[in-house]
Amino acid sequence: MTPRPAHPYFDTGFAPLAHRGFSRDGLENSMAAFQAAVDLGFRYLETDAHGTADGVAVALHDESLDRTTDGEGVVAELAWSRVKEARIGGVEPVPLLEDVLGTWPDVRVNIDVKAVSGIVPVAEAIERTGAHDRVCVASFSAERREATVDRLSRPVATSAGTSEAARFFVGGLLGLGTLRSLREIDVLQIPWRVGMMPVLTQRHIRLAHEAGRSVHVWTVNKREEMESLIDAGVDGIVSDRADILREVLESRGMW
Structure with a gap:
């Protein structure tokens, strides 16, 4: 098998990835945690993504708000207007994936698509930010990863x-x-x-x-x-x- 051409996502050599950002205070997957990693000098962030009931991609690991935020409910069953009221650790809002991709234009982002609800919203967030060259799309489900990638206009790295x-x-x-x-x-x-x-x-x-x-x-x-x-x-x-x-x-x- 001929090796695939290298994607720009990998062009920095060794990749140190900040898992859900960097926080010692339970603020995982918050903009504050991502900023802390960037402030340390990290140029690779790892995050997770779900889609809300009205098709908005959010950076959140769990399918529900219950563990990491002061809110409750399954993200895929809630509108963004409800999800955005929740606070991670009672402090930080749940970020839009689009904000994670757009805030640091020189940072690469590994996105784990956690559920079917995230497929279309994640693809749309990547398209709107034009982040193809600095995104790796991952998922435990190869089918879910491929369904996301198939909706993109340009290649991204894949896991x-x-x-x-x-x-x-x-x-x-x-x-x-x-x-x-x-x-x-x-x-x-x-x-x-x-x-x-x-x-x-x-x-x-x-x-x-x-x-x-x-x-x-x-x-x-x-x-x-x-x-x-x-x-x-x-x-x-x-x-x-x-x-x-x-x-x-x-x-x-x-x-």
Whole structure:
């Protein structure tokens, strides 16, 4: 299989991704958390997206407002006029995905499309902001990712869904062919272990690189684990501890 051409999303080399921004105060996926990551120097942000009942894309991990905000209800069943009243941690409003894409024009954004409700609104937000060159569309569902990408006028970077990543992992462990599972994607964004058991091996990383694909690992918050993964050759790390990740990369001359 011929490797796909590199997308501009990857043109900065190693990718440190701030997971839902950077907040030690429970303000995940808020504009304040994203700004904190940008202020640390991060140029890769990771976020999640749902669509409201009236077709507005919001940056929020959960399907409901209940855990992270002072509001209640399933986002896909609520109008934007209701969702925008909720406050993350009782303080910060739920951001429009369009605002995340538009506020920092030099920042790349990894968008995990969490539900069918997000497909059309996410595509529309990318189109309105013209953010194609600095967006990676991800989803646990390959079908949901493809449905989003199919609505775009220009290519974006794409990440493996759960089924694609699983086929790649099993094939790598058993020494079977793995390239077919990577046909539709640019990057494997995967956990490096399941529970306490590491599952990502240097063989996996080598096979992905031979196929012209990058490997990003989530969610890594300990310094020694970051160090180990960088030594193994991964191309990016997703972390809640953007401060520690920056220190590690600075110490290696990779920042």
